[in-house]
Amino acid sequence: MKNVLYNLGYFLKEAKKIIQLNLLSNIFSFLGTGLILFMLAMVVCGWSIGNRLVEMLQKEAEINAYFQEGTDEQDALKLVETIKNIEGVSDAVLIDEAEAFRRMEEVLGEEAYILDLFEDNPFEAYIEVRIHLDDIDTILEEVKNLDGIDYVRDNREVLDRIQSITEGLKYLGYLIFAAVGITTLVIVSHMIRQGIYNNRDQINTLRLLGAPNSFIGFPFVLVGMLLTLGGGILSAVLIVVLINMGYGQMSGTLPFIPLPPRDELISGLLILIMSTSIILGLAGSLFGLSSIKNTGNNGQ
Amino acid sequence: MIEAKGVSLRYRDGTLALKDVNLEVSPGELVYITGPSGSGKTSLLKLLMGMEYPTSGSLSVLGQAMTKDDPRKIRKLRRLIGPVFQEFKLIKGRSAMENVLMGMRFLGISPKQMKENARNALIRVGLEHKMLSRVENLSWGEAQRVAIARAVARKPLLILADEPTGNLDHDNALNILDLLTSFKDKNTTVIITTHATHLIEGQSDATFVKVREGNISVERRAKFSEKCFV
């Protein structure tokens, strides 16, 4: 430990020299590591957005029940009351034609003018039923069979699709995580091995002078860490830029998609990237260091 | 400090470089190892710093048994030795100063102390004006002095100099021998190999080890003369 403190400047100079000795490969390793980590960050980002979406949709699980022809307001309100009493239903409200029209106007925003093309209000009245997702099957069945209800629409399909995309992203995330791990380990340990090979004379001399392996290996571990940390910082910058752009776009064009809080997302991703890169840098360089043992042929 | 009993060294290719070597060296001794080229002088030094291990017999250096069993202990032992290699083994692309520092960086010496030791050693070998020169730009004799400075700056208990007079003219060779022997003191043993016996003709107060085809004979504290070994 004392030797590390006493020689910090020396170790940094050594690390610089090791990197310079093979500059181009080291630059590409750094870029490569950065880009794979960026990919990892993107997938994790997509996954957490998807998760958030599913969470919101699950909380807002609702079904819409449409009336048979000839149901008047009186019957409709009675139906609302009946539905409210079904187990698993948290609320039910009547949405009349005017309200349905207004809602569509809201969803369409600037495009709402297309509604003017209709002579009459094209929308029907319906009952909006908020439910607990777990009970969706029985509720659907019951509501459908009520007198005066024609058919029922639910958002389960959308929910299922988003859920399966999120699930897919999760597995993609695992895959990319494995890819990041393997590739980074191979790149870093290879670069370290290369550095050791290029420095074999010096390493050999140091051994003959009695330097312990930890002293000889330290600059190489430093190089490994610098490579992956550099890659980590590169990917962090890229992902922050991407998220800021994405959030700007989304809030303009798709305001109804619930996104996780930006700061929370960014800080989570930064922690993930940085810790992954540090761990991989350390592991990769220790992995590569094993070849120090086989360098030179001078007894110990 | 050094104790060799019936030590033989056979290289992996079958060459028997040393045969049944018995040798005892005490702290503060000056030892010259002489013998023609290929006789086994370097091999003997290699054994002393654990670059090779005895194929038979037993050897201990500074109390450390020289066996393959514990590499860490051999590394530790090497920190007590100041080696001057036949081919120097300086680190290219670095200054004389940096090379000398390199021998001390893992000894737990403070940076200030390291610099002071290195400066003093370089001054002592007469390279005050070349401290910051890269070693590949130095002359043979200067490079050798850097190697000596690196060996002595760490204040070793045992200095091993392999053929330090090779490639030097007569006067310079004598200067180098004087320099090396000046590091001998009551704690520091100096061992020098050379095939130039004329350089040490008349030297006394030293131990002379003559190696011939792997066999050694030892003459202690006599005035050196070729005739001592018959």
Ligand SMILES: Nc1ncnc2c1ncn2[C@@H]1O[C@H](COP(=O)(O)OP(=O)(O)OP(=O)(O)O)[C@@H](O)[C@H]1O
């Ligand atoms: N690594 C090795 N493998 C096989 N044989 C070796 C090895 N090193 C040295 N030898 C042989 O061992 C013998 C002694 O070699 P050594 O280097 O000890 O001689 P030396 O006395 O130092 O010679 P010089 O004065 O030329 O330096 C020689 O025959 C040499 O060829």
Ligand SMILES: [Mg+2]
């Ligand atoms: Mg030799």
